[in-house]
Amino acid sequence: MYCTKNITDDLYWIGGNDRRLALFENIFPVPNGVSYNAYVLLDEKTVLLDTVDKAVGEQFFENLTHVLGERDLDYVIINHMEPDHCAMLKEVIFRYPKVQVVCNAKTADIIKQFFKIETDALIVKENDTLCTGKHTFTFLMAPMVHWPEVMVTYDTTDKVLYSADAFGTFGAINGNLFADEVDFETKWLDDARRYYTNIVGKYGAQVQALLKKASKVDIEMICPLHGPVWRTNIGWFVEKYQKWSTYEPEDQGVMIAYASIYGNTENAANVLASRLADKGLKNIAMYDVSVTHPSVVVSEAFRASHLVFASPTYNGGIFPNMETVLLDLKAHNLQKRTVAFMQNGTWAATSGRQMNEMISGMKEMTVLEPAITIKSALNDNQSEEIDAMVDAILDSMEL
Template sequence: MPCGGMEDKMDFKINSNVTWVGKIDWELRTFHGEDLSTHRGSSYNSYLVQDEKVALIDTVWEPFADEFINNLKKEIDLSKIDYIIANHGEIDHSGALPALMKEIPDTPIYCTQNGIKSLKGQYHQDWNFVPVRTGDKLNLGKKEIIFIEAPMLHWPDTMFSYLTGDNILFSNDAFGQHYASELMYNDLVNQAELYQEAIKYYANILAPFSKLVGKKINEVLSLNLPIDIICPSHGVIWRKDPIQIVEKYQEWADDYQENQITIIYDTMWNGTRRMAEAIACGIKEVNEDITIKLFNSARSDTNDIITEAFKSKAILVGSPTVNRVVLHSIAGLLGALRGLGFKNKKAAAFGTYGWSGESVKIITEELERAGFEIIDQGIKTLWNPDEDSKQKCEEFGKRIGEILKA
């Protein structure tokens, strides 16, 4: 499906009867509005399955709908598409449906019952919906598509589609990454970049549903379906040892942590920064093996910080007290952490103050609400920390470091 520029040189054929017909979005820098950073762009993966019958699996985001339709027409006469499969109704997957349905209005759309609600709620159209449940099959001729409901991975309507014969799992948002690459496949791209984007995707999108992720993976594996390729809806396709990402998801879903502590702070006049650095020195003095990462939350990407927090045994969060509250970058981060619901992680607070000094108490309470185990009631320093205060911060760090040895 040539469509100009670099994409003319790309291999869109996954195999003899499955073709990638999506869109690579090289320019994307934020997703879910402005909520999620996408430093390496993304892709909206749509797949055309051609057997005796033809099925289109998902579409692309609405801004690329016309381009998608035009390119799809170069691949196939649209009237020959027998079925549309909507694995998930979110508009980055379904955004081209209104334009497509104007071309082939009676084509049945296979999705979950919640998928029908989602698509009707977003597009206000009464298309030819066909609800499916786990185990339902769609016969394409020589092969079948088996549907597997996957609620809350990451919306209530999500499902997987499995193509027999070719042993391909179309996993929608699961196992994806926001990662634009002309190379298309996991064995061709930079592995460090791939896994950086995969764990960031998991930590910021799927982590709240980790218990469901673990159960769903076990359910899929219990079906004993051979999986040779995993085709997600964002990022590259897993064709070499595709189960490697499934195993990573099992690991990440199981209260994941590495031997790391992340120190997060915001600061007005560098006092809280000096506290963070002194605390880090104290930790390292007694716990040489632990990885320590420091982030100024006002100057660092929130989603990158969240990813490091997800990897950590513990986090320390610091802010000065300003107008009886904390600085807004810390307040926003604490709110995000509460929503993500990380498990099996420890935490404590620190901060400077001038007169009222509520920040440590506020941060501690918010961390507790977010499910962190509070391992110290925290430390606060009046004004700019002097040498005595820095020494106290180091001692605080040593206490934390000893706790994290266990």
């Protein structure tokens, strides 16, 4: 049976939700599932904005058929050609052979790559417009947010931004389509941050370019391709994107990521966290990199102003799970953080130096010295070293 949502008098959500998916893009855990959003506008001409992943394809076509009723489909606008949004495009064209594909030149090339079909597409460029009757759409290019062909579509009539992957989030929609219908900050923000940082985080400059374009138009609603639709308090979410895309810390706090083989490095991390708390710091997060997915640590590193990495030496190098996290942080272009290190080694502690080398290659990273070196297990004589690291962290904070 169809499952659609009215957004305005003539605009409908016709997407679907996947709560069975274990790994988004076969890499990111999505314990809360994911939504695939598509939209239909019933103007003098009918307009489909994007499609969905094949996992919810059957539901999508039930929804599309219901909303269109006896009408044909005139246009399908492709904002982003990634398969989680365009897997159903070929089937849409087969079912509605008169449909006009609307996309930019790069998208047209990718359609051929995925589907091996030729389409008589209407190719649009920056600031081109399309009138469908009451509504007029303007197209804004958004390359590398997060593929090179991405664009966003702005409805100048209703002031709606169809934002592609921008302003999206992990998490299935549980009946409530609008962000103001849920406790977004408590129940959705972590998924939104983890989505942004891992999917788009590398491309801060490109996101900034899109934000500048968006600031020049009056936006009363944002319809992303994943997650809730925004119609109130839009500025709050845009401000999050402003911080994330400029790599400014979201919170003054400490994220401690540790690796531990027999528990001794973990104990040192716990002691450090406890001493920080004793000095009044409340914003402390701790993650064992062997049981926490790297995407969570990446997200938290974008959130927190100060990062501590604690790792044993393993085969003369960094513990493998910690090395993966650090490589991920570098790949996602993290910058502007204050960092401290704890290293452990029974006979040759080298992980601290190597972690420092990885972090120092990133932009605008402040490394607190010296690192704490643990020989097998933290001893009582190192209490002053822990206190010195605590003081260095707190002194460098904007509290």
